Amino acid sequence: MPDIELKNIRNYVFNGLNMEIFDKELLVVIGQNGAGKSTLLNIIAGLVEYEGSVLFDGVSVNRMLTDKRRVGYLFQNLALFPHLDVASNIGYGPAVNGSRRESIAKRVDELLRLMKIEHLRDRYPKNLSGGERQRVALARALAVSPQVLLLDEPFSSLDTGMCSCIRQEIKRIQKGLGITTVLVTHDMAEAKEMGDRIVAINGGEVREVADLQRMYRNYPDDLHHLQNCTGCAIECYCKG
Amino acid sequence: MRTRNILDGFIPIIAFAVIWEGIAWLHIVPEYIFPSFSAVMREFYHLTVNGVLLNNLASSLFRVLAGFLLGSVAGIMMGTVMGCRQIINRSFNPIFTLLYPIPTLGWAPLLMIWIGINEMLPIILIFLCSFFPVLYNTITGIRSVDDDVIKAAKTLGASDRKILTSVILPLAVPNIFTGLRLEAGMAWRVVIAAEMVAIPTGIGALLIRSESLLRVDIIIVCLMVLSVMCLVFERFFQYIETKMTKEWR
Incomplete structure (x- = not known):
């Protein structure tokens, strides 16, 4: 899995953003509404225009369109295809990438098993609960x-x-899969539970990068404070 | 249950026919002005057996199908392009916005001069009547597709063309079918009007000939046929739409 670098990213939100996401890590990006968290993901995915460079393992993907970047994107509203059943939703990616029918079926079966949703195979998104939709x-x-x-x-x-x-x-x-992952949230408890590292974004700038192990060791009080106060997350981090 | 519902629907119609027959039987007005239901049914039988009704219906049906098919296909294609490409939408929308409010029959005098009074006249009128509503419903359907769903398809590796055929158009189907369903009935109204004004064959022409002969029974037969055809067309599209979308809507 690649190491991702963002160099001097500029667009309507960012003004010279630099950031690195390490191989196989789960990086959490926190920040308040409008801080540019989702825009950051869209830049990595190539869904919005930007200046600067996005590099996967040192190779620029700037000229690579979204459909060629091989990015798995879980949207806030999940954006499942309402007209396709669960199996077809999961098999959509392999199908549009030209996989053979047998290998699509095999991949779908694997993922249904991995997510423990084999029983939902023929259901449509409208008939799924929130958690089931999430897994699909x-x-x-x-x-x-x-x-x-x-x-x-x-x-x-x-x-x-x-x-x-x-x-x-x-x-x-x-x-388990060792996928380099970026999680965007404004919930500090979630950031703490999920992240290997945490990045706080505010006003389109990275304000602080925190290593969770270091934070546990050095700033237990701040961490406790952060768990109870998502609104002041950025200020607390800046102390570190 | 379904049979019961159908029967429930027929009961008011049967009651209506019985009341109609009863009023005619009282001879308050002469039969040539207000024929009985049974007289109308007798005429329906005669017109069917001697082929007059079927020949005229076939002429009208051909015009409706040709005009409606051309107008719908053109409306869906143009609507798809306008819905997907902003620049094309900006170029054509002002023109279509000006043309859309013109009543379809308002085009008739101009078309009579341009293409003459022939088979093409009702077909083009029906084309115009179908094109605009299907166009605007297609644009609305395409625009209403959630942006995130399109982005999701992109991140999964789908090309623009694949997204159009596998995501956008299937999700726009309900809107497109709303346009088709509404205009299917309208196409019959337009063909009847065109045939009454200018064309010597078809249900509309039969209607106007019957009026000149004071054959109210034939007029009512024609109106019944027209009503059934409008209903059949609308229900057909409703059925197809339900078939295509009932699983996921």
Whole structure:
């Protein structure tokens, strides 16, 4: 899986953003609404225009269109295809990439098993619960064997219990598959539970990068404070 | 249950026919002005057996199908292009916005001069009547597709063309079919008007000939046929739409 670098990124949100996402890590990007978190993901995916360079393993992907970047993107509203059943949603990526029918079926079966949703194979998105939709969307994103997984506030529509359960599963799957992952959230508890590193973005700039192990060791009070106060996350991090 | 519903629908129609027959039987007005239901049905039988009704219906049906098919296909194609490409939408939309409000039959005098009074006249009128509503419904359908769904397809590796055929058009189907369903009935109204004004064959022409002969029974037969055809067309598109979308809507 690639190491991702963003160099001197400029667009309507960012003014010279530099950032690195390491191979196989789960980087959490926190920040308040309008901070540019989703725009960051869209830049990595090639969904918005920007100046500067995005490099996957040192190779620029600037001229590569979204459909060639092999990025798995979990959208905030999940964006499942409502007219396709679960199996077809998951198989969509391999199908449009020209895979053979047998290999698509095999990949779909693998992912249905991995996500523990074999029983949902023939259902349509309208007949799924929030958690089930989440699993289907993740399976769909993983179906193309992405180089990078981008998660845009994927837990915002779930209730607390379900949320925690899905978080742990995503973390398990991410570690198991070793996919470089960027998770965007404004929930500090979620950031703490999921992330290997945390980046705070504000006003289109990276304000601080925190290593969770270092934070646990050096700033236990701040971390406790952050867990209870998502609004002041950025200020607290700047102390470190 | 379904049979029961169909029967429930027929009961008011049967009651209506019985009341109609009863009023005619009272001879309050002469039969040539207000024929009985049974007289109309007798005439329907005669017109069917001697082929007059079927020949005229076939003429009208051909015009409706030709005009409607051409207008719908053109509307869907143009609507797809306008819905997907902003520059084309900006170029054509002002023109179509000016043309759309013109009543279809308003084009008739101009078309009579340009193409003459022939088979093409009703076909082009029906083309115009179908084109604009299908066009605008297609544009609306395409625009209403969630942006994130399109982005999701892109990130999964779909090309623009693949996104159009596998995501955008299937999701625009309900809107497109709304346009088709509404205009299917309208196409019959337009063909009847065109045939009444200018064309010597078809249900509209039969209607106007019957009026000149004071054959109210034939007029009512024609109106019944027209009503059934409008209903059949609308229900056909409703059926196809339901068939295509009921699983996921």
